[in-house]
Amino acid sequence: MTGHNKQQEVQPELVYTTSDAMMETLRDAGVEYFFVGLGSDHASLIESWAKAEEQGKDMPKIIVCPHEFLTLSIAHGYAQVTGRPQAVFVHVDVGTQNLGGSIHNVMRGRIPVFIFAGMSPATAENELPGSRNEFIHYLQDVPNQAGIVRDYMKYTHTVNSGKNMKQSILRSLQMAQSEPKGPVYMMTPREVLAEEIEDNDVQVDHFKPVEPQGITGSQADHVVNQLLKAKKPLIITSYLGRQEEAVPELVQLAESLSVPVVESGPYYMNFPSDHPFHLGYEDYTGSNESTDRVKEADYILVIDCDVPWIPLHTKPKEDCVVDWIDIDPTKENIPLWYYPTQKQFQANSYLSLKEINKQVSQLDLSTHKDAIALRAKGLKAKHEELLSRWNEKAEESSYITPDLLTKTLKSVLDEDDIVMNETISNFGAVWRNIRRNKVGTLYGAGASSLGWNGGAAIGAKLANPDKRVVALTGDGTYMFTVPSSVHWIASQYKTPFLTVIFNNRGWKSPKLSTLGVHPDGVASTNDKFWVNFGDNARMEKISEASGDAIGYAVSSPDELREVLEQAVYTVDNGRSAVVNVYLEPQTGQEL
Known part of the structure; x- marks a missing residue:
């Protein structure tokens, strides 16, 4: 029997499930992207998406993200530059935990985003389609999954029946988009996603966010x-x-x-x-x-x-x-x-x-x-x-200062370029010298969980494919972005952007904080803060290995402008670029 005949004999029965309702509702509500890190709880969702693609139905574009912190950071950046919430799919409790500090960022930044996590199946002996069939379903069954994120969410909800999945999604989006805006978290057991249901007509317009009010x-x-x-x-x-x-x-x-x-x-x-x-x-x-x-x-x-x-x-x-x-x-x-x-x-x-x-x-x-x-x-x-x-702060010196770097960077950027700023101890230098004058050209996380900039830059580029996007980051912060995953996604989904690393060989902010509390203490006297990285890390090479980007390193003020211009040229020609700029090193002993 030929493979072709086999395929004809096993045509799947196309039933309408909760997962189908979920995909259609998010699409009809204006969600354009699913940012996903998938697991066993998403089996019926995967089937639904494959079925929709096979049938030629309109559906949000799926972006596969190898790390959940990055997944939510991309949605964060996209919502910032568009105002439109997107959907993030994570794997039960472990995927939820791997969102990490990004949930702090979307909460403090008042970013509307829809986060969905499956739950371990609620049945164990094949009572319902989707019942437990793997040992991890027991290990991932935790007493209070929503409690992992509840303090950071505007709204959490467990859907217990596919019959009201559409209403539950629309209410969640309504909550996310009503001021003050913020993230919402929904979850449901695998059996509910696999449930065969009747399609019900729910009007998206009946779930609009609360109308904003000005002062009287x-x-x-x-x-x-x-x-x-x-x-x-x-x-x-x-x-x-x-x-x-x-x-x-x-x-x-x-x-x-x-x-x-x-x-x-x-x-x-x-x-x-x-x-x-x-x-x-x-x-x-x-x-x-x-x-x-x-x-x-x-x-x-x-x-x-x-x-x-x-x-x-x-x-x-x-x-x-x-x-x-x-x-x-x-x-x-x-x-x-x-x-x-x-x-x-x-x-x-x-x-x-x-x-x-x-x-x-x-x-x-x-x-x-x-x-x-x-x-x-x-x-x-x-x-x-x-x-x-x-x-005066940006005058030439024997080494590259943050002010010289940002002043030079401004001279090679256009006014319409989108700058994602997460420089932390060098915020002041960026504000003083980048000096944006057009709306929608400067963004920050609005929060303090480091690593936002890489994913946010991808989100901004997805939303503005014709604009140049620039991520500014410290060296410690760059490592928090999960750079191997960042540059893989940028290459896979054609979202090239420029990264400029303000590399002072360590975490400068904890040192400044220590000096702020103990200016004449032992740490200051002995010049020991346990924050230095040294010169060994060639951070620009991570992007080359994982994402077909081009990495640059520069330490001389005389070469700075030329290197930045080369990097901009690289991005404008469709490849990401990472410029590792060695600033004056911190004093203090190595780690």
Whole structure:
């Protein structure tokens, strides 16, 4: 009997299952990608996807990810640049655990994402299709699988019947996309995924996220009056740029009343860096230009920000009025958090700024004209002074400094390039010198579990295949990205991007933290911090071995620009590039 005849005889019976309903519902809800790390719990899902492909049905594109941390980081980056949640599939409890710190990142970054994990089968003697047939089904049966991630999720749910799978998925997506946005986690036993069900017609439009709300007219009037009354008003933000339409509204307000803007730990492009009313960054150390702005202000409007200043280092004057507009003004998931404010508004920043600008446009500002003009003149002078200081930091030296690296990098990038920034101890240098001025061109994790940048860059590239994507990372952070998996995926799915490693041969941040607490301690005196890596790791070679990328290493300032230009050329021609930039090494003993 021929193989062809055998194939004809074993045509599978095509029944409609919970897995089919799941795939169709996610597709109809606008999910474009399934980022997957599959296991035995996903058998019926795999069958469903194969069946859909065989039948020529539209379905989300499947991206195979060899590591779960990376899987969620890709979804994170994609949702950041598009605003649209994608689906992540992980394997029972062990795959859920392997998500690791990425669940912290999506929670703190308020990233909408749908995470699905199977569960060990709930039957053991073939009572139902999908019953236990492997020894791991016993070992992976844990008492509280959702408890692994519950503290980091907006919503967790176990689906116990395929008959309401569609409704459960749509409710989960509704929760993920309602402000404050965030991740959701769904799970179900293998038997439920294999269950034969009747297709039911559930309307996606009946599960829309909660409509955003801005501040009211009277609340906007209060903010405007405070801005007009203040002699030294100040606006602070961190993530207003997550809504790109909010940025021009902030610019309009700043220009209308000559109000300076400071970005505190920004992880979006919130306000054009070269705008004359941009007065610098708060990098959470208190040792930079924004500290004086906070101390001098008599009115501060905080918009979309978690940590506007560090009270240990600086705080406003006693008589300074502080108002707060935020999707999450009381930070319900941060146990120790308090910033004395006069008014807090739980509101959408874009809609709120529109209302504030509407109020301003209806005012007769003639009595304030001179004060506004004088303040504008002073702000422009401060901005120019700031730029001058920043340029001095980037002057040539005998080794490559973070400021020289970022200034040179800016000169070889285009304004439309998307920069994913996870440089940690070198955040300040990136903000000072990369200076993005277009919305949607700068992103950070908004959190602290290192390794986000590699997966996030792939997500950004999937969402913007025609744009150049650049990941900036420290050497320690680069190792956390799971680089072998990152570059395999980038090669497999044609998402080339540029990685620039700020290599100071170790974890600089723990050293800085130690010095911050014990500046004259024994570690400082003996210069021993257990954070140095030395020069042995050729990190750029990982990308060559695992992902057909081209790796570069550079330590001389004279060669820096040429190497960066070569790397950009490599990416523009369809291959990823990794530039390992050796900065001045840390002092301190080796590991």
